[in-house]
Amino acid sequence: MPRSLRGVVCLSFACAAMFGLTACGGDDDEGSAGTTAGGAGATDAAGRTGGTIKTAYTSFPDYLDPALSYTQEGWQTMWTVYTPLLTYKHDEGAEGATLVPGLAEAMPEISDDGKTYTLKLRQGLKYSDGTAVKASDFEHTIKRVLNLESGGSSFYLAIAGAEKYVEDGKARADISGIETDDRTGAITINLTEPDGRFPYILTMNFAGLVPGDTPFQNMTKDPPPGVGPYRFENVRVNRGYDLVKVADFDVPDQAVGKLDKIEVDIVKNRRRQTQDTIQNKLDYMSDPPAADQLREVRARYAGKRYKEFVTNSTYYYFLNHRIAPFDDEKARQAVNYAIDKRAIARLFGGLLEPGCNFLPPGMKGYEKIDPCPWGDPTAAPNVERARELVREAGLEGDSVTVFGNDEPESRSLAEYLSDVLNDIGFKAKPRIVEASVYFTTIGNQKTRAQLGVTNWFQDFPHPGNFMFLVDGDSIQSTNNQNFGNVDDPQVNRLLDAANRNADIDEVADEYAQADRLIVEGAHVAPYGHRKLTVFYSERIDFENCTVWHPVYNLDFTNLCLK
Amino acid sequence: MGRFVVRRVAGMLVVMFAVSVLTFLIFNVIPNGDPADRMAGRNSTPVQIAAIEREWGFDKPIYTQYLTTMEKVFTGDLISYANQTSVVEEIKRGIPRTFALAIGAALIWLAMGTALGLYTAMRAGRFSDTLVTVLALIGISMPVFWLGALASYYLGFKLGVFPNGGYAEIGEAGLWEWVKHMILPWTVLATLFVGVYSRVLRSNILDTINDDYVRTARAKGLTERRVMVHHVLRNSLIPIVTLWGLDFGAVLGGGAILTETVFDLQGVGQYFAESIGQLDVPPVLAVTLFGAFFIVLLNTIVDIVYAALDPRIRLSR
């Protein structure tokens, strides 16, 4: 998914003012470390259980409805409240990317032709409000995703009958490709074609089970119950919500939360969040510290209360193959030669890991491309070569418009690239589009965007999820995500073959090859991978309870107090 | 008098109507992208967009949309495009904050302006007069958000004297906290106006002091004090109060937007600023009407008060 710091869209100073107050108190949570009301639980080897913390987001999650939520903040919460049939291990790195059974008894049995998945629901499961979980709830969950036209619905169109269900538009109709039996708990899913990504698609939060009577509408104001270590309480749209530990959550092999309660408040002002966290008025801040506090936070708290993690994301400039001048390979090469990844890292305050690849380092199928054909990402760029290429291609003086959106980082990136392009011989200027329509604008072929700023965070740890951005087959006339209209037959063939195979390890090489082709062919201009941060108050047990999950970032279930 | 009031109120309603039409047109006629597109998000399909259009009525002609939107405004049903929250609720939440800022600042600048006006009038020509005037001029030459940012940073963050940013609810945090949070915003906003008020008062005083009837009063033997207070001050203050009414209306009407944003008070003005960044029309429309209402209301009140004091005015219009 693309990342946008929604709260930062708000006008610049609103995000830069100073620290403020504590709102009405929770049960405990003032200043001093280690004082908690609400249950002094047993102290585990891995931090003790119990307690309440306060955390803040810059903006309210897009939805508090599992069928609809499609942002990092949303998913971080969804994961703790709704469990799908399959889920991830609550662990870091490659371990955390491993699929394990969630509400299903075991991993699915996949037929030889790769088109049929058979699972069985665990017995005796109950939602947080006590309702029993039925196998048919799965079909209902998927129906909601499709019927509500969720951002994630395209993933589930792989299921046979799903397209027809969407076309017919009747909420209660049946999806032919899903068969469930409430007595035995059997769930059978038929796909239209084999797709190696499907187990991951089953793991996405969209498929987090909800009761079969959940209405076909956006339930953000009053989210449905789920099966998970936490449940929602006190949801105030746009203001905040609470996550309360589900006392009797006890599903085999499923992580149990440590904290009793997590209070989430929306504080649009990142400066204030940072100050509050420094002063221990806030226990956990998921957004990076405000730009001008970053230095202080790093200096004082790195290793004690603050840590940075490289995410499975890539920030890149797309280059449109269908319009001059980037239909010319030389022009694209010139861009890759000219951008200075160290400079761009500074625009992120250092929260960018410069890189050469298109796939991020944490992804299976990633093989570091070394030496980088465009020059060492951590060294000065070869601007002269870029200028030569532009001259050779006869493109000097050509007009170029760099697209970006009005979020501060995106804007700086667009301005930066314009400057670089001007330096190598083009006549460039940035064009800033309002953030909430940005991706649909550049995704519309009619816009004829020559190049622009974009990024991608994995939806799930499968390289296919990245490569679809450069797959010739994913080009559309509107809502295009392959913004550059990359259409390399070799790459397409590799991806087509690799995507069918459900065993990533077998096809990791193919993805690595595709990655290399994309980079060497200058089909995009990637510059690095985003780093996100964790910043705690003194109360949180930094040593033992910080688990950075590759998909969900900081794992709430592992958070604990000292 | 009664007829005058009725006429003015009727005029007020007409103006409000015109303002609503104008706002609506700005966003719906000036090409700036499809609101349905915006609401549908990144991975939207044409089907999704069409569905949103139907639901919100974007496919209907402009005047129907206008009527529907206005109806929603009055029934309190207005929903924001960006996040489906109730616009009226958000405005209700912001009103006490904007009022707190506006009223506090207005009282301060009125008091300070009057005091300084008096002072400089009495010390006319001396160094202190010049000094105060220069300071006043500097005050009105500063962009309020600049002053606010610097005040917030140096007085708040660096010195730690004031909390910088945010609004403390009296009910939750107590009166003193509330005041602490408001002092800087009040002062910053007041700085804009103090200069003007002191100069206007000063010149009014200096004018009236030389007027014939003051001389007559003196000649009649009234004490200097009585002359000053009863004649000079009273007549000098009338235009001040008029001006104050208009400015107060202007501040409520949106003049506070920058101060609110800088200090993160989450008032109505800030709500407007955040919504407009997302081209979110319902809050923008609602806040504009809210602002226009206060401007027009205060203008009307000032006119009525003035007319009550000076019969010539109500007869000429």
Place this chain on the structure above:
Amino acid sequence: MPIADSSVQPDPSPVLDGGRAEAAPAPGLSPWALALRRLGRNKAALAFGALFVVLVALALAAPLWAQLADTTPARNHLSDTIVVNGKSEQVVTFDGVPIGPTWQRKFFLGADSNGRDVAVRLLYGARNSLFIGITAAIITAFLAVLLGTLAGYFRGWTDAVISRSLDVMWAFPVLLLGVALGVSLALGGLRIGPLRIQGGSLWIPTIIIGVVSVVYLARPIRGQVLSLREKEFVEAARAQGAGPLRIMFSELLPNLASTILVFFPLLVANAILLEAALSFLGAGVQPPEPSWGTMLSDGVVLLSTAPHLTIVPGLMLVLTVLALNVFGDGVRDALDPRAKVRFEH
């Protein structure tokens, strides 16, 4: 901020002319010559007027400075290092903190978060801000005189329509209107008939500011025209058979000139402040064009680590507006026929 509205006359407060009482006008001098003489005696106004001229000159000299500093307002120097006091410093550190003023040729006033030279941007920004301020004031003056004169002279329906429209504009919170227009037009640009202005052009904020400020001047003009048209010389002109247009041009306008001149510096000051406010809110000048407002809005985000980014453009803005205000005061004192004598004990 209020400049003036219809119920308060321009405030004559001859403070800064050194405290001398007004001498009786010398016989034989035209009112303009008199005014000039009065202005000439007002040292403070002259000083600040000169300051304004200096600032304009600096702004015009922007390309010269850019050459000296060997850069442009859009050039980034993110990865560069420069030598300051013998030590090699990074222009922008790895964690995104730009260097402060070096007081050297390059990065005289430091760099911004995009690695651009602040001094160069400041001067180019001054050009843009001053251009917008002055042009918008001209637009305002033109429209206000046009509308005010038509309304005041013809009265009746013309007056009713124009005055009601002005009332509506007056009711519309100025900043809100400016922001609303600014944001919508910034995206799509403006299209009136054959006239087409791109969204990123400087003309958009200029026109917007020019238009929304009309109300400040239109009412006083209208009021003046209303009273002027009853004067004898207008009667005389009419008796001689002059048509309305002729009367407006040859009789009314010259008399309005002093009002316009009195208001003009204030209009420019107001326009500059309004541009800063709009750009700060993202509804004014669009990147990459620099202006004081956009520099301020970029700067406040980094107030803790790079305060020069906020202080420098702000100071320049304050100085310019202050100069205009003081000079404007002086002009008012010089021209306003009702200049009051100061009371001295």
